[in-house]
Amino acid sequence: MSGGACGYNIINADEKYAAALSGALFNEGQSCGQCYKITCNSQSGSKFCRDGSTVTVVATSFFPSERALLSDSSDTKLENEHFHLSQSAWNEISLDESKVVPVLYQRVPCIKQGGVKFTINGQAFFMVVLISNVAGDGSIKSVSIKGSNTSWIVMSRNSGANWHSNACLKEQSISFSVTLTDGQNLKFEDVVPENWSFGQTYSSPNPMQFNN
CATH class of the missing domain: 2.60.40.760 (Expansin, cellulose-binding-like domain)
Structure with a gap:
């Protein structure tokens, strides 16, 4: 996931918390750098959630939804709001048996070490x-x-x-x-x-x- 549509050179520990956003969230790159707290929504009935677990990720790239890919369209109205997580971030909220789980998410402040x-x-x-x-x-x-x-x-x-x-x-x-x-x-x-x-x-x- 290094590089990505945002252009960041993310390596090592930073890459663990990287996420690619669907077009509905990516907003043509204007969302690059935003941080999100993501929780697997166990109340939806999914049996693949790790109960009570959350992960905070930073937006580093763009990942179109399957619906948008099949339509061959850039129309963000065809996009669901979804996140494509790094494997480490995924493992913190979901059991490995599933590739897709429903989530709850919210914007949170980004905490960084050092300067801009x-x-x-x-x-x-x-x-x-x-x-x-x-x-x-x-x-x-x-x-x-x-x-x-x-x-x-x-x-x-x-x-x-x-x-x-x-x-x-x-x-x-x-x-x-x-x-x-x-x-x-x-x-x-x-x-x-x-x-x-x-x-x-x-x-x-x-x-x-x-x-x-």
């Missing part, structure tokens, strides 16, 4: 920034970027948690203004140094992180 991470990719006049390790609401509504020699520039969602700009910011320190879907905003001033390079990840200093 900015991974710089692209090329001279097309910068793509993956923003990850976002606490609180988890999902991002808008991003602006600023070089040490520029004013603020609004970025566009490239795909999932990737945001892009056509600005050339070579040999400039870079700042970001990030607004979450719940309205929280933080400005990460000069979080990327002027000697930055493509392919590198830069983190905001602790405790600069969104509220849970």
Whole structure:
């Protein structure tokens, strides 16, 4: 499940709690980074639930429902709300005999260790920034970027948690203004140094992180 439609590079312990969302929940990538507490709904009559068990997962990818696949349509109205869990997360709420179980779910704040991470990719006049390790609401509504020699520039969602700009910011320190879907905003001033390079990840200093 590493990578996925959101673009996160999730490995080791993080991958245990990764989940792909159906189109009805994925919302064309706007739900990337959101956290959900999932409970197997034993009151539905399913005999495959682990009683009283819950698991908290983070949205990292997209997984269309069988109904949507059979229809060969991108219409999210054909999608049920469902989660495709990593095996470890699945085993925490369900017995292994079943592939599908009814669940109850709710959005919960994301709890993260360390600062917000900015991974710089692209090329001279097309910068793509993956923003990850976002606490609180988890999902991002808008991003602006600023070089040490520029004013603020609004970025566009490239795909999932990737945001892009056509600005050339070579040999400039870079700042970001990030607004979450719940309205929280933080400005990460000069979080990327002027000697930055493509392919590198830069983190905001602790405790600069969104509220849970």
